[in-house]
Amino acid sequence: xxxxxxxxxxxxxxxxxxxxxxxxxxxxxxxxxxxxxxxxxxxxxxxxxxxxxxxxxxxxxxxxxxxxxxxxxxxxxxxxxxxxxxxxxxxxxxxxxxxxxxxxxxxxxxxxxxxxxxxxxxxxxxxxxxxxxxxxxxxxxxxxxxxxxxxxxxxxxxxxxxxxxxxxxxxxxxxxxxxxxxxxxxxxxxxxxxxxxxxxxxxxxxxxxxxxxxxxxxxxxxxxxxxxxxxxxxxxxxxxxxxxxxxxxxxxxxxxxxxxxxxxxxxxxxxxxxxxxxxxxxxxxxxxxxxxxxxxxxxxxxxxxxxxxxxxxxxxxxxxxxxxxxxxxxxxxxxxxxxxxxxxxxxxxxxxxxxxxxxxxxxxxxxxxxxxxxxxxxxxxxxxxxxxxxxxxxxxxxxxxxxxxxxxxxxxxxxxxxxxxxxxxxxxxxxxxxxxxxxxxxxxxxxxxxxxxxxxxxxxxxxxxxxxxxxxxxxxxxxxxxxxxxxxxxxxxxxxxxxxxxxxxxxxxxxxxxxxxxxxxxxxxxxxxxxxxxxxxxxxxxxxxxxxxxxxxxxxxxxxxxxxxxxxxxxxxxxxxxxxxxxxxxxxxxxxxxxxxxxxxxxxxxxxxxxxxxxxxxxxxxxxxxxxxxxxxxxxxx
Amino acid sequence: xxxxxxxxxxxxxxxxxxxxxxxxxxxxxxxxxxxxxxxxxxxxxxxxxxxxxxxxxxxxxxxxxxxxxxxxxxxxxxxxxxxxxxxxxxxxx
Numbered sequence: 001x002x003x004x005x006x007x008x009x010x011x012x013x014x015x016x017x018x019x020x021x022x023x024x025x026x027x028x029x030x031x032x033x034x035x036x037x038x039x040x041x042x043x044x045x046x047x048x049x050x051x052x053x054x055x056x057x058x059x060x061x062x063x064x065x066x067x068x069x070x071x072x073x074x075x076x077x078x079x080x081x082x083x084x085x086x087x088x089x090x091x092x093x094x095x096x097x098x099x100x101x102x103x104x105x106x107x108x109x110x111x112x113x114x115x116x117x118x119x120x121x122x123x124x125x126x127x128x129x130x131x132x133x134x135x136x137x138x139x140x141x142x143x144x145x146x147x148x149x150x151x152x153x154x155x156x157x158x159x160x161x162x163x164x165x166x167x168x169x170x171x172x173x174x175x176x177x178x179x180x181x182x183x184x185x186x187x188x189x190x191x192x193x194x195x196x197x198x199x200x201x202x203x204x205x206x207x208x209x210x211x212x213x214x215x216x217x218x219x220x221x222x223x224x225x226x227x228x229x230x231x232x233x234x235x236x237x238x239x240x241x242x243x244x245x246x247x248x249x250x251x252x253x254x255x256x257x258x259x260x261x262x263x264x265x266x267x268x269x270x271x272x273x274x275x276x277x278x279x280x281x282x283x284x285x286x287x288x289x290x291x292x293x294x295x296x297x298x299x300x301x302x303x304x305x306x307x308x309x310x311x312x313x314x315x316x317x318x319x320x321x322x323x324x325x326x327x328x329x330x331x332x333x334x335x336x337x338x339x340x341x342x343x344x345x346x347x348x349x350x351x352x353x354x355x356x357x358x359x360x361x362x363x364x365x366x367x368x369x370x371x372x373x374x375x376x377x378x379x380x381x382x383x384x385x386x387x388x389x390x391x392x393x394x395x396x397x398x399x400x401x402x403x404x405x406x407x408x409x410x411x412x413x414x415x416x417x418x419x420x421x422x423x424x425x426x427x428x429x430x431x432x433x434x435x436x437x438x439x440x441x442x443x444x445x446x447x448x449x450x451x452x453x454x455x456x457x458x459x460x461x462x463x464x465x466x467x468x469x470x471x472x473x474x475x476x477x478x479x480x481x482x483x484x485x486x487x488x489x490x491x492x493x494x495x496x497x498x499x500x501x502x503x504x505x506x507x508x509x510x511x512x513x514x515x516x517x518x519x520x521x522x523x524x525x526x527x528x529x530x531x532x533x534x535x536x537x538x539x540x541x542x543x544x545x546x547x548x549x550x551x552x553x554x555x556x557x558x559x560x561x562x563x564x565x566x567x568x569x570x571x572x573x574x575x576x577x578x579x580x581x582x583x584x585x586x587x588x589x590x591x592x593x594x595x596x597x598x599x600x601x602x603x604x605x606x607x608x609x610x611x612x613x614x615x616x617x618x619x620x621x622x623x624x625x626x627x628x629x630x631x632x633x634x635x636x637x638x
Numbered sequence: 639x640x641x642x643x644x645x646x647x648x649x650x651x652x653x654x655x656x657x658x659x660x661x662x663x664x665x666x667x668x669x670x671x672x673x674x675x676x677x678x679x680x681x682x683x684x685x686x687x688x689x690x691x692x693x694x695x696x697x698x699x700x701x702x703x704x705x706x707x708x709x710x711x712x713x714x715x716x717x718x719x720x721x722x723x724x725x726x727x728x729x730x731x
Contacts, residue, residue, distance in 0.1 A: 075685075075696055082674070082700050089667045089707055093660035093714065097653075327692035364685040364696040365678050372682040380679045387675045391668075410650060414718060418711040425704040432697075560661075 009466035010151055016470050017165060020184075020477065024169045024177040044179055046412040050419020052179045053403055055186025057084070057394075057420065058427055059135075059479035060142025060450070061540035063189060063472055066428075067456075068449030070435020071302065072336065074362035076369050077435055080541070081428035083390025087544075088424065090395040090552075092417040098559050099404040100413040106486070107401040108494040111554055115634070117566035118499055123573040125494035127550040128398040130577055132487040133523060134546050135397065136480060138539035140528020143476045145450040146469060159528035162473070166480040167521035170488065171514040178485050179406055182478040188471050190423055193430045196453070196468060199460040200437035201325055205307050205332070206316035209442035211459035216442040217299035219354065222252070222261060222272040231263070233272065244342040249275075249351060251344070257290045262353040275351045276301065276337060276446055282346035300455065302444040305356050306333040322433065329436055330363040336439070337446050352446045362439070378604045386541055389609035393544025396551035399482040402489060480524065484517045491516035541607065542584055549576035549612035553620050561624075565631050568624030576616030583608035652721035659717055663710050670706060674699050 044052070062084065069077030102110040108124035140159045147158025169177050209216050224233045231238055233252055240251035241263075248263035250272055261272035276298060279287040288298035307314050308331040317328060337352035357367070366372040369386070370379035394400060404413045438444060438452040443459045445451050454472055458465035492512035497504045504512055531539065553576065554569045583605055584590060591601035605611070677684050677695070685696040 075700075078700060082703050085704050085707055086667070086671050089664060089671075089710070092711055093664040093667075097656065097660075101650075101653075323691055323693060326697055330692075330694060360686050360694075363694055364682070366682055371678050384675055384679060387671075387678075391671060411719070411722065414715060418708075418715050421711045422708050425708050428704055429701060432700075 006462055006466050006469075008462055009469050012466045012470040013151070013473055016474055017477075020169060020177075020181050020474070021165070023180055024172040027172070027176040027180070043408065044406040046407055046416040047419060048179070048183050049403060049407050049412070049416035051186045051423055052182040052406075053186075053400070053416060053420035054190065054423040054427070055182030055184070055475075055478045056399060056403060056482045057424055057479075058186060058189055058475060059540065060139045060472070060476050062427070062431065063193075063453060063475055064142045064145065064450040065138065065540065066431045067435045067438060067453035068451070069368070070432060071438035071444055071452040072449050073368040074357075074436070074439070075364050075432075076367050078432050079365060079369070079387065080390065081431050083387050084394065085421070085425050085428050086391045087394025088417065088421045090392060091400065092414065092421065094559065095395045095401070095555060096404060096413045096417045097410040099401055099555075100407070100410045105402065105405060105493050106489040107398050107551070107555070108490065108498075110401075111558055111569055112498075112566075113558075115566040115569075117570065119570035120566050120573075121494050121499040123570045124551075124554070125490040125499065127573050127577055128490035128494070129487055129520075130581070131396075131398055131543060131547040131550065132483045132490075132520070133527065134543035135399070135540065136483050136520075136524040137527045137531050138543070139476050139480045139483070140524050141531050141539065142450055143473070143480075144528060144532055145448055146454065146472055146476070155532050156529045159525050162476055162480060163521050163525035163528070166477055166484060167518055169477070169481050170484045170517040170521075175402070175406060175485050178478070178481040179403075181474070181481055185471065185474040185478040186423065189475055190427050192464075192467055192471055193427055193434065196457055196460070196464065197322075197430050197433045197437075199464065200433055200441075200456075201322060202319045203437075203441070203460070204317040204320045205304060205325070205328060205440055207304055207307060208315075209303050209440060209459075211441065211443070214300070216303065217301075220274040224250075224263070224270055224272055226270055231270075240344055242342055242344060244340055247340060247353065249340075249342075249353075259290045260349065260351050262351075273354055275353045277349060277351040278447070279344070280348040300443050300445060301335075301337050301352075302439050302442050303335050304332055304440050305335050308332050325433065326363065326436070328359075329440070330359045332359045333357065334359060334362055334439060337444070339446065362436075381610060382605060382607050385545075385605065385607035385610035388613065389541060389545040389548050389607055392548035392552050392609065392613060396547040396555060397543075398490070398547075398551075399479075399486040402486050403482070484520050484524070487520040488513040488516040491520075545584070545607055545609040545612065546577065546580045548609050549580040549616050551576070553613065553617040557617075557620050557624075563624050563628060563631070564620065565624045565627045567627045567630060568620045571623040572616045572620035575619035576612055579615045580608045580612035583612060649726075650722065651725040652718070655721045655725070656718045659714065659721075663714055667707065667710055671703060674703060 066077050066080050069080065099110050102113040107128065108121055111124050112120045140162060143162035144155035144158040147153050147161065148155060169181060222233050224231050231241065231250060236252040236254045238250060239253050239258055242249045250261050250263050251258050252261060260275050260277040262275050263270060263272055277289055285292060291297045307317060307328065309317055309328055320328060334357050336355045336357050338355045339350060339352050341350050361367060369383040371383050407413050407416055434453050434456060438456040441456055441459050443455040445455060454465060454469045457468035492509050496502050496512050497509055550573050553572050557564045558569060586602045587606045588598040588601040588604055589606050592598045685694060687695050689695045690698050
């Protein structure tokens, strides 16, 4: 898809970046000690910390990924919102206050409290790095996805810009600047998402979603004739016909432009319905709907084929309240564009065919996660495993856990978590409206679900688009900053200072932290470029699974089971990481990523948590019971 | 090397009570959340049933889980603050 560059968006983005960098410079002068670099000196107000939590947590996955997923698969995307928020319950009720009580700069501190174990220091630091990098990938992918429409630059440039700015923010003032960037960004994201939702309600629903920016493309239907199994269309040359996954796709040519159509039966007669397609020839540039990209024939899509209000069919509704908006969609019909890949000779073809989906299906689980018709025990297990990972993952994310060290007291840690839950919960309710709004407003780019929310804003005006895009970019800056602080703490404090016993001292630890931030930034940039095109929320689901498996059994058992030993914790972390990564790297999704057939993957489980979390927990219990003598020695030494 | 809290924390005598309350509230929420997942797996069509104000069970339950988390959080904070005020004051006197 071609996006026009918005000067206003560039100006707003540049103002924001300059402001953030200025803030970093300002705080840099105050950031001399390790305590101020890694934990903002424990001086952040709980209210600021609560919104900064929201800023940290409402990452590219939430704003870009969830809205995009809801726009393409309806309620299934909203499951992520529900799971992500539920995870805060674990954080608030079980983890917040003990983390504050036991740790100093990193979550390894809390795990290692009373043990002083090299094994914990090493494994917990490695786990922090792995989880942070898994979480960094989707943020950087999101940055690349955003920079194309915002600045008109290629994906990789967006990744490099974000990586560079973030390394600068972190390397100058560490947790203090990161906290204020997240506070500002979290606040702005919630305010302007509310504004966007108000626009959606005022706009209502319409069968022809023309918008300020452009007229909606009218999709063509051709009437072919079939004689002796030979298909012909008046005025067109039929050049190819393909049967793929139960669909009949037909390529017809007119004026030297070849386009793919979907052959379906309507009222007993064959019809050809226009599709979107991309073709990558063996030699030559990618074609969009049979033409070069610059011809702009690859349309934004997403419309309704039937709107029912109170039992009556209408062409448009006018402004709707939030609940009326949802119930109207549930009674109506939406046209989604479903992707199918195939080869046509040497050409690699991707088509998106129209699929009329009832609003009822759109508003309940099942379009993405196969838990209803056509479900197998494995697809149901995938669903349960994902919901478990989301529930357990939040309280084990290192960049979230370290935020408990930035406030003064346990009480403040608790209060800031509640502010975070309220702010994040409010935002997640809005994701359903933003996602569904994008699905029916004719704004979707079928090649990038991540762009749904910013493109929806564009339909309501370039000003709103510019602000929303700049905030989305800031969203990524904030989250990536937090992740890099967590990673740099793991390297400088846990690994170099404590595990290797280098005794860096205060200034040395800050210097090591800054160098580590730079190194992690480079890794994040490389991975962000490699994973281009994957839905960011899906990727974050994996980060949650790894975090939940590697960290949470260790945290919970350390807090609630007195027989937990240092070896039990260390082996549990190893079991969690290895099993979660092993399942992910051999999953059907990764098989597809490797260019292999998904069905040939060694197993069909995409979400590992249900196995890897359980395995880590069992490992901790077994190893702890087998090493009780260690705890006895520890007690005697005290 | 010391790796305790980054700031000096005062003694908190309400820890046991707060921990117990936290565990109870966690299990309450977990059961409600597990109920949502179970309906999805066992009888997903139930999610499409209209249950309140023209909204289906999926929307009502989903929004309900978000609202319930906020309300439980507020309740937890209120109870914990009460415990802290009461128990830490008793110790001071």
